[in-house]
Amino acid sequence: xxxxxxxxxxxxxxxxxxxxxxxxxxxxxxxxxxxxxxxxxxxxxxxxxxxxxxxxxxxxxxxxxxxxxxxxxxxxxxxxxxxxxxxxxxxxxxxxxxxxxxxxxxxxxxxxxxxxxxxxxxxxxxxxxxxxxxxxxxxxxxxxxxxxxxxxxxxxxxxxxxxxxxxxxxxxxxxxxxxxxxxxxxxxxxxxxxxxxxxxxxxxxxxxxxx
Numbered sequence: 001x002x003x004x005x006x007x008x009x010x011x012x013x014x015x016x017x018x019x020x021x022x023x024x025x026x027x028x029x030x031x032x033x034x035x036x037x038x039x040x041x042x043x044x045x046x047x048x049x050x051x052x053x054x055x056x057x058x059x060x061x062x063x064x065x066x067x068x069x070x071x072x073x074x075x076x077x078x079x080x081x082x083x084x085x086x087x088x089x090x091x092x093x094x095x096x097x098x099x100x101x102x103x104x105x106x107x108x109x110x111x112x113x114x115x116x117x118x119x120x121x122x123x124x125x126x127x128x129x130x131x132x133x134x135x136x137x138x139x140x141x142x143x144x145x146x147x148x149x150x151x152x153x154x155x156x157x158x159x160x161x162x163x164x165x166x167x168x169x170x171x172x173x174x175x176x177x178x179x180x181x182x183x184x185x186x187x188x189x190x191x192x193x194x195x196x197x198x199x200x201x202x203x204x205x206x207x208x209x210x211x
Contacts (some may be wrong), residue, residue: 010064011191017057018183025050038098044173048106049097051179052090055113058183059087061190062120067129075127082120089113103168107159110175111152114182118145121186136190144185148178 025032025046032039032046040046062083071079090113093106118141125137152175159171 007065008191010061011187014057014061014187018054018180018187021050021054021057022180040097041101041103042169042172044169044176045097045103047176047180048110048172049094051176051183052093052097052106052110054183055090055179056087058186059083062086062124065128065133065190066124071127078123079120082116082123085116086113086120089116103172107171107175108156110179111156113179114145114148114152117182117186118149121145140186140189143189144182148182152178 029043029046032049033041033043040049062079066079089109093109096102096105121137121141121144125134125141128134128137155171155174159167
């Protein structure tokens with residue numbers, strides 16, 4: 001099972017990868033929106049691409065963090081199925097964003113990806129062997145997943161009736177924002193920062209009550 005030091009290192013790798021992806025999106029923004037081959041049709045699709053690419057990397061965190069040895073076949077199968085969708089959906093979205101251009105497909109997959117994250121975090125909140133990790137995944141489920149699932153579902157239903165104006169740019173920007181934000185919130189919950197802050201706040205309150 002990964003040690004606490006290894007886990008913190010993994011968190012920093014994920015943070016570094018997110019910064020690298022965002023930096024590359026900013027640096028090659030013009031090239032990525034230049035016609036020819038694989039390209040984005042507007043600047044907001046570049047950021048949607050960044051959100052989808054980072055979502056693929058998040059799958060590696062789930063695999064490394066969850067110790068498969070000693071788990072039941074049902075647990076392993078469930079994790080593999082969820083991780084398969086978590087990795088393949090952004091990949092398919094990138095293909096339809098850059099190559100066989102159908103803008104609604106990556107937007108829909110970005111929205112549906114929130115539901116997969118929700119299932120993964122709920123699964124690990126129940127089945128992860130370490131209690132503190134179960135708490136982290138439970139926090140991620142409540143803080144990152146549920147609000148995004150509800151908000152993105154309402155947005156997508158609304159979008160189906162409003163294909164007008166610059167809807168692609170608007171929808172792509174919104175999906176990019178929610179993917180990047182959701183992944184950042186996930187890393188914050190996994191780092192244990194929220195538990196530390198809650199513990200510090202609780203101690204301060206207890207000391208205040210005692211004086």
